[in-house]
Amino acid sequence: MLEVSGICKSYGKHRILNGVSFSAGPGQCVGIAGSNGCGKTTLLSILAGTLRADSGSIRMDGAELLGNPKAAAGLTAYVPQENPLIGDLSVRDNLLLWHRGSKKEMERDLAEGCSSVLGIGSILKKRADTLSGGMKKRLSIACALSGRAPVLIMDEPGAALDLECKRDIQAYLKTYMEAGGTVILTSHEMEELALCTSMYVLKNGILTKIRNGLSAEELIRQFQ
DSSP, rough: OOOEEEEEETTTTTEEEEEEEEETTTOEEEEEETTTTTTHHHHHHHHHHHHSSSEEEEEETTTETTOOHHHHHHHHEEEEESOOTTTBBHHHHHHHHHHHHHHHHHHHHHHHHHHHHHGGGGGSSSGGGOOOOHHHHHHHHHHGGGOOEEEEEESSSSTTHHHHHHHHHHHHHHHHHHOOOEEEEESSSSHTTTTTTTTEETTEEEEEEEEEEEOOOHHHHHHH
C-alpha cells in the first residue's frame, strides 16, 4: 500500500503543494488532473524520489520513502513526459543500462517481461533517437520497469502519441494492474482517466478527490 500524507513543496514564496495526501493499493490506479503548471509534475517527481518535498510522508508498506531516494528508486518506476533515453545508443544498449549491465535480466525481460509485452524485441538494433514517439514511450516504460517496481508513475503517458499507441499503452497498464501493480498518472486524456480507480484534481496546491466518470466538460470545471 502506497500512503502519501501531508506533502508540501514551495519555490520561494510560492506554495506549489499544500498538504497533499492520498493512498493507493495493489491493482489500483490513481488519476491526477489539473491545469498546466498546477504542480502535477512536481508531485510525481517527489513520489519518484527525484525531487525533495519540504515536508510530509510517503510510505510503501510501512517503509518511509521520503528523503530516501534509493528506496524510492527500488519501489517506484517513473516515466516523465520527456523521454529518459540516450539517443545515440541502440535500444538494446539503453535497455541494458537500465538493467545495470545484466544481460541475463535483460534477456528474461525481453522474453517474458514488460519489454516482451510492449514489443521491444523487434527494435533492439535501432538507435533510440530514430524511434517514433510511440516507440520511445514504450521503451521508456520498459526501461523504467526494468527493476520490476510495484508502483508505476507516469506523467501524461498519452501526450503526443497516435491513437493506436495510446491504446497499446492503456492495455499494458491494465495488464500491470491485474498483476498487482499500482499506477499513479497525470493526464488530460479521458480514455486514460477511465482506467483510474480513484480520481483527484490538483488546484492551488490542494489535492481534492472527485468522483469517477465525469465528462470532459465536468472535469474542466473542476480546474476553474
